[in-house]
Amino acid sequence: xxxxxxxxxxxxxxxxxxxxxxxxxxxxxxxxxxxxxxxxxxxxxxxxxxxxxxxxxxxxxxxxxxxxxxxxxxxxxxxxxxxxxxxxxxxxxxxxxxxxxxxxxxxxxxxxxxxxxxxxxxxxxxxxx
Amino acid sequence: xxxxxxxxxxxxxxxxxxxxxxxxxxxxxxxxxxxxxxxxxxxxxxxxxxxxxxxxxxxxxxxxxxxxxxxxxxxxxxxxxxxxxxxxxxxxxxxxxxxxxxxxxxxxxxxxxxxxxxxxxxxxxxxxx
Numbered sequence: 001x002x003x004x005x006x007x008x009x010x011x012x013x014x015x016x017x018x019x020x021x022x023x024x025x026x027x028x029x030x031x032x033x034x035x036x037x038x039x040x041x042x043x044x045x046x047x048x049x050x051x052x053x054x055x056x057x058x059x060x061x062x063x064x065x066x067x068x069x070x071x072x073x074x075x076x077x078x079x080x081x082x083x084x085x086x087x088x089x090x091x092x093x094x095x096x097x098x099x100x101x102x103x104x105x106x107x108x109x110x111x112x113x114x115x116x117x118x119x120x121x122x123x124x125x126x127x128x129x
Numbered sequence: 130x131x132x133x134x135x136x137x138x139x140x141x142x143x144x145x146x147x148x149x150x151x152x153x154x155x156x157x158x159x160x161x162x163x164x165x166x167x168x169x170x171x172x173x174x175x176x177x178x179x180x181x182x183x184x185x186x187x188x189x190x191x192x193x194x195x196x197x198x199x200x201x202x203x204x205x206x207x208x209x210x211x212x213x214x215x216x217x218x219x220x221x222x223x224x225x226x227x228x229x230x231x232x233x234x235x236x237x238x239x240x241x242x243x244x245x246x247x248x249x250x251x252x253x254x255x256x257x258x
Contacts, residue, residue: 039209041206041207043204043206043216046202046204048206070256072255072256073175073252075172075175075250075252077170077172077177077248077250078170079236079247079248080168080247081210085234085236085248085250087172087232087234087250087252089232089252089254089256091256101230101254101256103216103218103232103254105214105216105234107208107214118208118209119206119208119214121204121206121214121216123202123204123216123218125218125230125232125254126201127199127201127218127220127230
């Protein structure tokens with residue numbers, strides 16, 4: 001129950017590591033190792049899912065091959081259980097689609113000397129009027 | 130240490146309540162009651178501050194009078210300590226400025242039958258190349 005003074009480095013390091021896997025079609029399936037079988041929540045464009053198997057199913061259904069991603073800002077905060085709250089603002093382009101701004105929020109939960117993703121919320125910044 | 134099944138209503142209700150105060154210049158100072166004197170973190174456009182007095186100082190320094198706000202999406206998740214993680218995607222226009230997309234993330238921490246804002250991250254969706 002202590003604030004981790006390294007929260008800033010942990011946030012930036014995680015984001016780099018996560019997207020390096022996610023953005024590589026050959027490696028993408030490995031992001032599943034960041035999630036817990038039961039205790040991970042994902043909200044993907046409003047769709048709520050829980051647990052690594054269902055999260056993997058969702059990520060496997062994404063059909064694009066190429067992602068071009070630009071990270072605009074990574075804001076991290078230390079949490080009182082030793083975890084880290086991370087907010088990512090960026091832009092991404094999949095295959096030949098239009099580039100879109102997006103936001104992704106992660107809550108990293110400590111387990112021993114490591115972390116898993118307990119919460120993950122993803123939204124493209126699309127604003128219909 | 131239980132998931133709150135009302136997380137969706139709590140998230141939506143909080144967002145409505147918070148912005149109703151924030152967006153009213155006469156009421157804005159009252160949002161401070163959502164924060165803890167010591168245990169609230171805010172990251173406002175990259176500026177990190179802690180505790181209700183400093184948060185109030187920051188919010189008091191915002192000089193706009195009129196805010197027009199459109200909420201695009203509110204995504205909430207239940208947390209394992211009974212709290213709620215809330216992600217807001219919206220657009221806002223202050224006074225006569227251009228409208229901008231923004232993201233705001235809140236972590237509500239339970240205290241008795243109520244909640245306080247333990248984490249708050251705000252970013253305008255501005256992407257300089």
